[in-house]
Amino acid sequence: MTGLASMRPTLVGIAAAFATGLVIATPWFVAEGNMRLMIEIFAVFAFAQGWNFLAGYVGIMSFGQQLFIGLGAYFLFLASNWTGANPFLILPLSFVFSALFAAAISPFVFRLRDAYLAISIWVVAEIVRLFISQRDALGSVSGLPLVATREMERSLVATSSFYYAGALALISVFGLYYLSISRLGLALAAVRDNEGTASAIGINVWWTRFFGFVLGSGFTGAAGAVYYMSVFHVEPGGAFDPNWMVVMLFIVIIGGVGTVEGPIIGTAIYFLFRAWFAGTGNLYLMLLGSAAVLVMLISPRGIWGVVKSKSGVDLLGARHASGLEAAAKKSRTIS
Amino acid sequence: MAPVVSVEGLTRRFGAITVADDLSFAVGSGECLGIIGPNGAGKTSVFNMLAGAIRPHAGRIFLDGRDITETSQHARTLLGLGRTYQVPQPFGLLTAFENVLAAATFSRRSRGEEAEVARSVLVRTGLAARADVPAGSLPLLDRKRLELARAMALKPRVLLLDEIAGGLTEAEVVQLVALIGALKPDLAIVWIEHVTHALSAVADRILAINFGSRIAEGTPAEVMAHPAVLEVYMGTVLDVAPRG
Numbered sequence: 303m304t305g306l307a308s309m310r311p312t313l314v315g316i317a318a319a320f321a322t323g324l325v326i327a328t329p330w331f332v333a334e335g336n337m338r339l340m341i342e343i344f345a346v347f348a349f350a351q352g353w354n355f356l357a358g359y360v361g362i363m364s365f366g367q368q369l370f371i372g373l374g375a376y377f378l379f380l381a382s383n384w385t386g387a388n389p390f391l392i393l394p395l396s397f398v399f400s401a402l403f404a405a406a407i408s409p410f411v412f413r414l415r416d417a418y419l420a421i422s423i424w425v426v427a428e429i430v431r432l433f434i435s436q437r438d439a440l441g442s443v444s445g446l447p448l449v450a451t452r453e454m455e456r457s458l459v460a461t462s463s464f465y466y467a468g469a470l471a472l473i474s475v476f477g478l479y480y481l482s483i484s485r486l487g488l489a490l491a492a493v494r495d496n497e498g499t500a501s502a503i504g505i506n507v508w509w510t511r512f513f514g515f516v517l518g519s520g521f522t523g524a525a526g527a528v529y530y531m532s533v534f535h536v537e538p539g540g541a542f543d544p545n546w547m548v549v550m551l552f553i554v555i556i557g558g559v560g561t562v563e564g565p566i567i568g569t570a571i572y573f574l575f576r577a578w579f580a581g582t583g584n585l586y587l588m589l590l591g592s593a594a595v596l597v598m599l600i601s602p603r604g605i606w607g608v609v610k611s612k613s614g615v616d617l618l619g620a621r622h623a624s625g626l627e628a629a630a631k632k633s634r635t636i637s
Numbered sequence: 638m639a640p641v642v643s644v645e646g647l648t649r650r651f652g653a654i655t656v657a658d659d660l661s662f663a664v665g666s667g668e669c670l671g672i673i674g675p676n677g678a679g680k681t682s683v684f685n686m687l688a689g690a691i692r693p694h695a696g697r698i699f700l701d702g703r704d705i706t707e708t709s710q711h712a713r714t715l716l717g718l719g720r721t722y723q724v725p726q727p728f729g730l731l732t733a734f735e736n737v738l739a740a741a742t743f744s745r746r747s748r749g750e751e752a753e754v755a756r757s758v759l760v761r762t763g764l765a766a767r768a769d770v771p772a773g774s775l776p777l778l779d780r781k782r783l784e785l786a787r788a789m790a791l792k793p794r795v796l797l798l799d800e801i802a803g804g805l806t807e808a809e810v811v812q813l814v815a816l817i818g819a820l821k822p823d824l825a826i827v828w829i830e831h832v833t834h835a836l837s838a839v840a841d842r843i844l845a846i847n848f849g850s851r852i853a854e855g856t857p858a859e860v861m862a863h864p865a866v867l868e869v870y871m872g873t874v875l876d877v878a879p880r881g
Contacts, residue, residue, distance in 0.1 A: 485742060492739045495728035502688060502722075503791060504714035504743040560730070624734035624768035626756055 308623065311483070318476040325468035329461045337464050341532045344467035347569040348525035349546060350553035351474035351562075352518050358560030359482060359620075360514030361494030363416060365547055366423030367522050369430060370400045372541035374523030375530035376434065379446045389450055390462045393527055400523020404516045412511065424544065431542035445537025448530075463532040470525050475618070478562050482620030490514050491620065552590055556597040558604025562618035567605050639702060640665050641825035642687070642718075642795045647696035649682055649849070656682035657693065658849040664795070669817075669826040671840030671857065673833060675869055679849040680829045681723060684799055687827065688720045689713045700795065714744055719793025723800045723829075725780035729773030733764050733783055736772050740790035747792060755790055761816065762786040777804065785816075795825045802832040814838045833861065845869070 329337065349371060356362045374396040382389040411422045434440045451459050481487050492500040493510045501507050530536040553572050558564025575593070579586040601608045610616055640663035647660040656679035664670045674680050685691045687698060689710035698706045700716055708716070728736050737758050741751040759765050762782045767775060772783055785801055798817070802810050810832060817826065817839050830836040836843065837857035845853040845866045853863035860866055 488735065488739050488742060491731055491735075492728050492743070495730050496726050498690065499722070499726045499728060499787075500739075501690075501710040502714060502720055503740040503787065504711050504745065505739075506709075506711050621732070621769075622735050622738055622752075624732070624756060624759070626734065626759060626765045626768035 308625075311480075314476065314479055314618065318472065321476070322472060325465070325472060328468070329464060334457060334460050337460055338532065341460075341463050341467040342529070343569065343573055344471040345525050345529035345532070346549060346553070346572070347565060348467075348470035348474050348528075349522060350550045350557075350565045350569060351478060352522035352525060353547075353550040354554045354559055354561075354565050355478060355521070356515065356518040357554065359478075359487070359494065360490050360511060360518060362511060362515055362518075363420045364423045364515075365420040365544075366425070366427040367519070367550060368542050368544060368546040369423060369427035370404065370519045370522040371526030371529070371546055372427070372430065372434075372536075372538065373403055374400045374526035375536045375541045376440070376446075377523070378527040378531060379448055379536050380440065382448060382450045383446065386450065389448060389531055390466070393466060393524065393531070396527035397520045397524040400526075401516045401520030403523075404519035405512070408512050408515055412508065412515075424547070427542050427544075431538045434538045434542075441537070443538060445535060445540075448534045448536075451531070451534055460532075463528065466528045467532070470521075470528060473521070475562055475566070479618045479620075482562070483622070486513070487620055488622070552594050554604075556594055556604055558606035558610075561604070561606045561610070563610075564604045564606035640699075641701060642827070643699045644683075644687070645697045645699070647683065647686060647693050647698070649679075649686060649691070649693045651682075655679075655849040657686065657696075660696070660846065660849070660851060662844055662854075664825040664827055666794070666825050667822050668842075669821055669828060669840045671836040671843040672827065672829045672846065673831070673836065673843060673860070673866075674846040674852075678847045680846065681799060682849075683846070684720065684797055684827075684829060687797055688718060714791060714793075717746075717794035718797065719744075719788040719791035719795065720797040721784035721788045721799050721801055723803070725777070725784050727772035727775070727780055727783055727787075730771055732769045733772055733775065733779070733786070734759060734768040736783055737786050737790045740787045741792075744791040744793075747790075754792070758786045758790045762789070763812070778809070781805070785813075789820070793824065795827070796820065798826065798828040798830070800829055800831060802830055802835040805832075810835050833857075837861070 328340070332340070349367070353364070353367050356364055356367070377399040378389055378393060378396045381387065381392050381395065407426055411419055411426070414422050435443045489505050489510050492503065492505055493507050497507050526541065530541060549572065553565050553568035556571060557566065557568025571593070575586070575590060579589055597604060610619070643663035645661050647657045649657040660683060662670060672680050672683065682691065686693045689708060693706065697704055700713070700718065705713055705716065728739065731739065734755055737755040738751055741747045741754040747754040759768050762785055764779060764782050764786055767779055772780065775783065781801065781804065788796060802813055805813060814835050821839065828836060828840060840857055842855060843857050843860040844851060845860050845863065847869050852865040852869065853860045855863070
């Protein structure tokens, strides 16, 4: 066990390299239509993982992460349409813009705690949505097209979007794993678990939370830009839709908050539900809600939480093995 | 010898209740100051002011002669202050090892050997066999041990112990006293404790407070026999003194 645990970063590295290869090879084997679906799945998975990072790793509960989906998307559309720049080249700036916006609102929303903080970010999302809806220069309620992609070759657009979405998915899995076992990950976990004690061991709690919030929100912004870039059109009602928040919550809660694996399971279940029941109208939403409630009743830690505790299998958990227990057991059996 | 940590005129009120009233004391390296007092006397509030969790209304706090009254809690830790909590406050989802590893890492006093420091502290505090158990599911006794382990992993120059012996068995108190005694030569220790015989075994001086005010100070024997202390703990002096 201990040997396996110490080898884990290497094994995860091999898995990451393999998964990256798979993503790179995909456009050669998969039809454009299916690739479009995969872009959507990867982007939604990245939304969920961004929220999971905030709620489960940083300890910030936000009910307004649709704010950053919309901001990332609008930044990309406006920057590309105004300057004529290739959206694929300026997409990383959506991360920067969303992160800066998160940094700018932090001093205000961090004055609030828990549920108040969660709602305050939602309020900011509504303000931004209304602001955009009332300005013709920003496309008003009917939104904006992505002009630059019109002249580009369709397959090139699809492939480029897919690679960005693939990168988001890879970062959502392996980036989150490596971040969680890093020094920063340890600081975030300490702050999440107990702010007072975190401060007492020398961690600057405010800046740690700030950094986590900015990083997670920037990532959500980048994912929002990828999602809307792949559909060529963005409007405020869709991009800042609180239903995005419902989807994120559903995926993370049924999968398992605070784990890398949970939202993978949650995303799979979400898209399967959608494929099977989307035609059933309101019944579909009731099914989603019932599934979430059922999982919460059985296990507040989600499906992966149950699997992990029942089987003892922890693939991508942020664990620092001490190496002490094995030594203690060994000395006990000898003596 | 210059004191490592000292307070002058420390005063703090919560509404009408005064938890610290013009308190002054100083502790040098290799020295242990015990603080006793009945429940609600203000001991933990004094601690929270030393650690930086709350601010005093008046008075100054010095570390190595440097005024740290306005210094934030995490910055005080970086300067060498380490504390435990009376009610254990672990990082619940992290393992015992990770709790201590975080302390060794973020106090920045064990660069490059954080994991070794964390392991050795867990061994010294008797937590080695529980090292990979999430702290939130440890029994109370182990969580109390973890408080001390985490504070030790900071490699502090001033160690603030808040009722670390409470709830331990007699044998465990003996172990604890031996452990703190071994740490003492390199540290200035301020120790709040109700288990007075444990405190008396380690403390060079004891400060007794009630309603935030000093009622006695001196060697453990002097303070335990002080009329004001007896009055606070036993009722009136007359009840006890004739029989004693």
